[in-house]
Amino acid sequence: MKETTSSSVNDPRLPSAAKPYVPPTLSPQDLPIDYAGFLAVVFGVVGVTLRYKLCSWLAIIFCAQSLANMKNFENDFKQLSMAFMFGVMGLVTNYLGPSRAAKQR
Amino acid sequence: MKQLPSILIASALLAASLLFSSSSSLSTSMAEEGAAVYIIFVDEPLGEEPEAFHIRTLAAVLGSEEAARRAILFHYTHAASGFAAKLTPEQVEELKKQPGVIQVMPSRTYSIDEPTSGAHQGRAGHVRFQSVPTQETRNPNVASRIVTSFEVLLGFCGEDTCASTPLALAVTRPAPIPNKAMTSRWPRSLTSALAPRGDTLLLLLALLFVLSLVTHELSRHSALAAHFEGFDSDDLDEAEDLSSSDELLLAASPPPPPATSLSRSASPESHHGPPSAPKPSPSSDLWDEDEFEGIPIAVQSADPAAAPADQTPAPSLPSPSPPPPSVRSYTTEIVCISFLICFLINYFTGKRENEAIALAWAAKFATKDSIFDKNFSLLGTGEDKDTPLLLKEGQDVFKFYASGRRYCQSMLATMEMRSRHDLISRALDLVFPKRDVITFEVVMNEDAMDHVVLALAKRKMAKAMHKEERDLERFATLGVTPQSGRKWVADEVLVVAESKEVAGDLITEVALDQVFGDKAFEKFGKWFISLHFSDQHPGSHKKRLIFKFALPDANNMADMSRLVALVPYYIDLIGRYKLSSHAQSKTEAVRAKATKEEYKEQQNLRQEAMQKKKAEKKKSLEEAEMKLTAQAIRKKEEKDRARQLKKSMPRSN
Numbered sequence: 001m002k003e004t005t006s007s008s009v010n011d012p013r014l015p016s017a018a019k020p021y022v023p024p025t026l027s028p029q030d031l032p033i034d035y036a037g038f039l040a041v042v043f044g045v046v047g048v049t050l051r052y053k054l055c056s057w058l059a060i061i062f063c064a065q066s067l068a069n070m071k072n073f074e075n076d077f078k079q080l081s082m083a084f085m086f087g088v089m090g091l092v093t094n095y096l097g098p099s100r101a102a103k104q105r
Numbered sequence: 106m107k108q109l110p111s112i113l114i115a116s117a118l119l120a121a122s123l124l125f126s127s128s129s130s131l132s133t134s135m136a137e138e139g140a141a142v143y144i145i146f147v148d149e150p151l152g153e154e155p156e157a158f159h160i161r162t163l164a165a166v167l168g169s170e171e172a173a174r175r176a177i178l179f180h181y182t183h184a185a186s187g188f189a190a191k192l193t194p195e196q197v198e199e200l201k202k203q204p205g206v207i208q209v210m211p212s213r214t215y216s217i218d219e220p221t222s223g224a225h226q227g228r229a230g231h232v233r234f235q236s237v238p239t240q241e242t243r244n245p246n247v248a249s250r251i252v253t254s255f256e257v258l259l260g261f262c263g264e265d266t267c268a269s270t271p272l273a274l275a276v277t278r279p280a281p282i283p284n285k286a287m288t289s290r291w292p293r294s295l296t297s298a299l300a301p302r303g304d305t306l307l308l309l310l311a312l313l314f315v316l317s318l319v320t321h322e323l324s325r326h327s328a329l330a331a332h333f334e335g336f337d338s339d340d341l342d343e344a345e346d347l348s349s350s351d352e353l354l355l356a357a358s359p360p361p362p363p364a365t366s367l368s369r370s371a372s373p374e375s376h377h378g379p380p381s382a383p384k385p386s387p388s389s390d391l392w393d394e395d396e397f398e399g400i401p402i403a404v405q406s407a408d409p410a411a412a413p414a415d416q417t418p419a420p421s422l423p424s425p426s427p428p429p430p431s432v433r434s435y436t437t438e439i440v441c442i443s444f445l446i447c448f449l450i451n452y453f454t455g456k457r458e459n460e461a462i463a464l465a466w467a468a469k470f471a472t473k474d475s476i477f478d479k480n481f482s483l484l485g486t487g488e489d490k491d492t493p494l495l496l497k498e499g500q501d502v503f504k505f506y507a508s509g510r511r512y513c514q515s516m517l518a519t520m521e522m523r524s525r526h527d528l529i530s531r532a533l534d535l536v537f538p539k540r541d542v543i544t545f546e547v548v549m550n551e552d553a554m555d556h557v558v559l560a561l562a563k564r565k566m567a568k569a570m571h572k573e574e575r576d577l578e579r580f581a582t583l584g585v586t587p588q589s590g591r592k593w594v595a596d597e598v599l600v601v602a603e604s605k606e607v608a609g610d611l612i613t614e615v616a617l618d619q620v621f622g623d624k625a626f627e628k629f630g631k632w633f634i635s636l637h638f639s640d641q642h643p644g645s646h647k648k649r650l651i652f653k654f655a656l657p658d659a660n661n662m663a664d665m666s667r668l669v670a671l672v673p674y675y676i677d678l679i680g681r682y683k684l685s686s687h688a689q690s691k692t693e694a695v696r697a698k699a700t701k702e703e704y705k706e707q708q709n710l711r712q713e714a715m716q717k718k719k720a721e722k723k724k725s726l727e728e729a730e731m732k733l734t735a736q737a738i739r740k741k742e743e744k745d746r747a748r749q750l751k752k753s754m755p756r757s758n
Contacts, residue, residue: 012673018483018509021496021517036529057441061529064445068452068527071499 026072036066037079044086048093056090063087142178142212143197146187148205156180159188162206166192166199448528455525456500462541463503463520465659467494470669471505480673481516482509500526512553512680514646516672519544520656541656542634545672549648553680554640556692559611560601561621562635567599576641577601579699580692592617595626603695606688611638611678619667632657632665638679641696650675 040062047056063084070076150158159180163173179189189212192200201209432439471477471484471494478484485494486506496504505518520543524530558580560570571583585602587593587609594600594612598621602608612621620629634653642649652672657664684692 012480012510012677013482014511015482015509017511017514018481019515020483020508021486021506021515023486054437054441057437061441061444061448064448065527065529068448069499069501069524069530071502 031072031075034066034069034076034079036062036069037076037083040066040083041079041086044083044090047090048086051090051094053091053094056087056094059083059087059090140191140193142189143192143209144181144187144189144212145200145209146181146185146207148207149186150205155182155186158186158205162203163188163190163200165203166196444528451528451531452500452526455527455531458525459501459503459522460497461659462522462656463495463497465662466520466543466656467505469662469666471507476666476669476673477505477507477516480510480676481507483507500524510673510676512550513676514548514550516545516547519546522656543654543656545650545652545654547650547652547672547676548646549640549650549676549679551648554648555679555682555684556603556640556689556696557607557611557679557682557684558603558639558641559607560635560637560639561594561598561612562601562637563597563630563633564599566635567601570635570637571601574637574639575643576639577637580639580641580695592622594621595623595630597630598626603692604688606685610682611675613678616671616674620671625667629664629667631655632668636671636675638675641699650679 040059043055043062044059046052047054047059063080066076066080066083070080145159145162147159147162149155159177160170160173163176164170167173167176173190176190176192177188178191181187181189197209200206469475484505484507486496486504487493494505496506498504501522501524503520503522505520506515507518508515510516520541522541523534523539558576560567560574560577560581562570568583571577571581580603581601582603583599583601585600585605585608587605591609592614594617600608600612602611617625619625620633626633632655634655635651636653637651638649640648650672652668652675654665654668
């Protein structure tokens, strides 16, 4: 099929009409919602406030997911860093704080 | 809460210092068996330090000043002159004969703890306030408890000298080791520093202290549920000591919960002192006994065995802690960390997989002498020849750009891979299967595309597209078939087109033969998702062709070569295509109508916006007016008031 089109009309190429690639400008609102980052924040906050170490671990995991899926560094970094802080804080308070609470549970 | 550690440390230090000072005096108290504490009142010495006078007086009885210094427990220097000392009855008799000695009387203890001994007989008293933390029922481990004991020593002088005037008042906190039978000397400086006049103030202070400690304890218990065993610092030492004393105190009360007995009753793994060390039996008696009084010998003898064990610091601590944690208690940690490791590994492998597919596609269709190289003069996103063909966005989106071809401005192929790099999405993909999709978006030249609205997809998809895509909904009808019994697309495929003419002209024999016919579609249908050509696309570029195909895996890229060949084929076909004049007039009318409607809609929107603006303006104006009127009213009132004042002024003057 390709042969039929390109052989019948000698050369379709038109270097004069070539336009360089212009990356589309995306506003931050149009970006798909980063569910992983959102979940990471939620779990991080829950982990810190209620001292559930599982929640803090989940926050870290979702942080990793969000980081893996990150496309726009500037836009996502704020939320991600916050979530990560919360996750780490939860873990620190859980293990380095009054650690007996965790052990006795 | 924050102050708690500092308070703990402070109390630990205090206790440690007391322990240290008292242990030094242990030997003397051990030597004088049968001795008791007496309070001796003497004359006020003239031109001599009271302390020196006391020592001199006692030295006459005991033989040496060294011995006297050791025997004296206390100097009373302010209200009356005197001292407390540990003496045998013989020494007392001898002392009574000394010059300057007014009175010698035995020291007695009145304890609030034990109401049975509370007959107020003696004139010298030693009153102890013990603030025991609220009984923790949930957590039986008493080791966590911090006992704050408050000792207020009150020395009363006899009725004959100055009745009911406190001689001295010493306050210390906390003295946590009563059962250790340590006779501790009260720091002399402390005693002498306290003036008798400030006694009420001190009492108040003491009460305040007790109150604050109790509230602190309460708040701590409620907030932390008292998980305090296992502090690995010196406070623990103290905490343990305290707990032991505490337990003794509680011995009379209902039997302690099992955990307590476990920690205390020398279990084999506890390094907590010699297990055979006899526990002093009359515990309540012991508790009452104060460091000043003669302590039963039995306890003293038992003590040296217990004391060193308690003084050995860190290693003795873990005894009350729960049994060594098993693997099961770390399940969450193990699972989470292993998941994170898996995630990390999967990230790199998945990333590589996606890249492999994208590169295989590029190698097949975008390298030299391949289909896109033959059709487009510019390949890749960069200006130079060396720039990579593919643009990577994130780990799962790859873009390929081509430009420089007749009839079209540019072509952008976007490969959206499955999120193989993301373990969680990968797991979700198992439940909701997804495919790698490549979307070709060709922007046609404005003059190169006639009025064409055509979409082609599998049945379900076609229906969804007809509903969702605005241009299809407005201009096209679902399920177009040609007039005659002409060869047509496979049954699974539905055609959405503006007219039969467009559908018939654009779905050519070649296209049917290569892809959309029954036979070909059986083979290539699984890679085909949709076609969508329209001159009415929303957005800045209205005339666009969109092809959506599924990507085969890296090894079978050749499977979709026919589908990819559709892209240049349709660019040429549509670029050359001209509607018949009859159809043209029809479509033009429709488009004119549509643009009119659109214009109207826009006008409506604009008008609405205008009206909204107007209303807002009006509102703000009204508000301003309201303010103004309010101001005017206020001004008027002020004027009125001023006038009235003026009127009233001359009258009053």
